[in-house]
Amino acid sequence: MPMCRIPLTTVDKPEVRRYAGMASANDFPEVLLAEAIEEGLLMANGKATWQIFPYDPEQGMIVAPNLLTLQGQDIRKHLAQSTEVAVLAATIGGDIGQAIDRCFADGEYTKALLLDAVGTAAVETVADGANRLIEQEAARRGLAATWRYSPGYGDWDVTVQPELIVLAAGAAIGLTVTSHAMLKPRKSVTALIGLSPRKAAVTTLDNTMLGTPLQSMPTTASTKKGCTRNRCDICGRKDCLARKGSPS
Template identity: 40%
Template sequence: MPIYNPALKNLDMKEIKRYSGLTKASEFPPHLLEQACTEAQIISQPKVVWQIYDYNPNTATIMSPEPLTLSSTKISEHLKNCLQVIVIAVTIGSRLEEMVSEYFTKDEYTLGLLLDAAGTTAVEVAADQACDLIRQQANQKGYSTLFRFSPGYGQWDITVQPQILSLAHAYEINVTATPSCMLLPRKSITAVIGLTPNACQSAPTSPAKNKSCQQCQQVNCLARKD
C-alpha cells in the first residue's frame, strides 16, 4: 500500500493534558499547553502504512507469506469473525522527541512534558484518521472494521512487535523496534484491524472503544480517563 500522510489539523488539548498526567493540576500555564499543541502540529511528520492479509479465525493465524499465529486469547476472540486483517504502522517521526529532549536539557520541563504528551496525541490522531480511511474503503467492499488492537494490550505479548512491523512494511516509514521491542521513533503505533463481512459483524467497531480506559488493566495510570 502507498504511504498515507494524515493532516494534523486539530489536537485535543484535553487529551494532551491527560497524557501529560496533569488533568487535575490546580495551577496550569495555558500558554504552554497552546505552545506545545502548535509545535506538535508543526514538527510532526505523520506517516502511515498498512497491508491486508487473509486471516484464519479457527487457528488465529494471519495468512502472510510467513504465517503469524496470534498468541493472545483476547485478540483471537476479538478477531473471531474476521476473514481478513489489516496490519498497520503509524508514526509522527523523530523530530518531536528530539525537541522534547532539547527542552529538558534547557530545564523547561513543563513544556517538554506537554510536547511529549502532544506527540502522543498526534500519533493517536494520525492512527484514527488512517482507521477512518480504512473503514471507508472496507465499507465499499462490504466489510466492517473492528477497533485497532496493538501489541502490549489485552495480554498480547509485546515481543510480537518485530513480526508486526514486518507484516505492516513499517520499514517504508522508518519504524523499527529496539531489542526490548519498544518502537522507534517512540511516537509510533502498530496494530491489527479486523475486517468482518457486514453480515457477520458482532464485535464493537467504534474507534472510541479502542481508547476506552475501562478496557485497560492499568487502573492507576495518570492518563486514565474517569
C-alpha cells in the same frame, strides 16, 4: 501497500491534558499548553502504512508470507469474527522526540512533559485517520471493521512489534524496533484492525466500528475515530496516568 501522509492541523486539547496526567485545567498555565501544541504540530510529520491479509480466527493466525500466530486471549477475542486483518503502522516522525530529549537535558521538564503529551495525541490522531481510510476500503468491499487494537492492550505483549512492523511495511515510513520491542521513532503505533462480513459483524459484535467515509485529508481532531468504545477498559494497566474513566 497503501501508504499516506496525514497532515495535522490540530490535536484534541483534552486528550493532551489526559496524556500529560493533568487532573484539571489548572495544573499548567493555559498558555504553556497552547504553546506546546503549536510547537508540537509544527514538528509532526504524520504518515501511515498498512497491509491487509487473510486471517484464521480459529488458529489466531495472520496468513501472510511470514505467518504470524497471535499470542494473547484478548486480541484473539477481539478478532474472533474477522476473516481478514489490516496490519497498521503510523508515526509522526522523530523530530518531536528529539525536542523532548533536548528539553529534559536542558531542565525544561514541564515543556518536555507537555510536548510528550502532544506527540502522543498527535500520533493517535494519525492512526485514527488511517483507521478511517481502512474502514472506507472495507465498506467498499462490504466488510465492517473493528476498532484498532495495539500491542500492550490487554494481555497482548509488545514483543510482537518486530513482526507487525514487517507485515505493515513500517520500514517504508521509517519505523524500526529496538531490542526491547520499542518503536522508533517513539511517537509511533502499530495495530490490528479486524475485517469481517458486515452482517456477521453487526449482529454478533457490540464493539464494531462501522466505516464512515473519509472525504479528504487533513485529519483533525474534529474527524476523530467514530468508535465510542473506551479502549482503556481492556487494558491491564490500571495505574496509567493517561487512563480514561469507564463510560457511565
